[in-house]
Amino acid sequence: MxxxxxxxxxxxxxxxxxxxxxxxxxxxxxxxxxxxxxxxxxxxxxxxxxxxxPRHGLQREGALVRLRDGQTMCPTCYQEILDGKLD
Ligand SMILES: [Zn+2]
Structure with a gap:
């Protein structure tokens, strides 16, 4: 065997x-x-x-914000959009 x-x-x-x-x-x-x-x-x-x-440089993958359409965005840019500071 x-x-x-x-x-x-x-x-x-x-x-x-x-x-x-x-x-x-x-x-x-x-x-x-x-x-x-x-x-x-x-x-x-x-x-x-x-x-x-382009504005804030390299970001960690885990820190990115996923938008509803599936794309990702820099968290600082997302926060600025929410605060109305960005165009
Ligand atoms: Zn950014």
Whole structure:
């Protein structure tokens, strides 16, 4: 019984390793990998741009105010809008 369990575990490890190697090669050596990295870079830059207020600088993600339409806003700008200080 024990050899069957060990053989099954080793087979599962082999399938996982071959799948990981195939996935890594797919991302490194094909245009799909380049496109995937480009999309990841775009999302990263968009996320950083969403956290950067032109007036108050970089804001923490947890401090941003989410508006009803789903966009986020700098908390200082939001407070100024509520107080009527901003256009
Ligand atoms: Zn602001």
């Amino acid at each position: 024990l050899p069957i369990i060990i053989e099954s575990a080793l087979f599962a490890v082999l399938v996982t390793a071959v799948g990981a190697l195939f996935f890594a090669a797919l991302l490194r050596f094909t245009p799909l990998g380049v496109r995937w990295r480009q999309v990841r870079n775009r999302r990263l830059l968009e996320r950083e741009a969403a956290h950067n207020c």
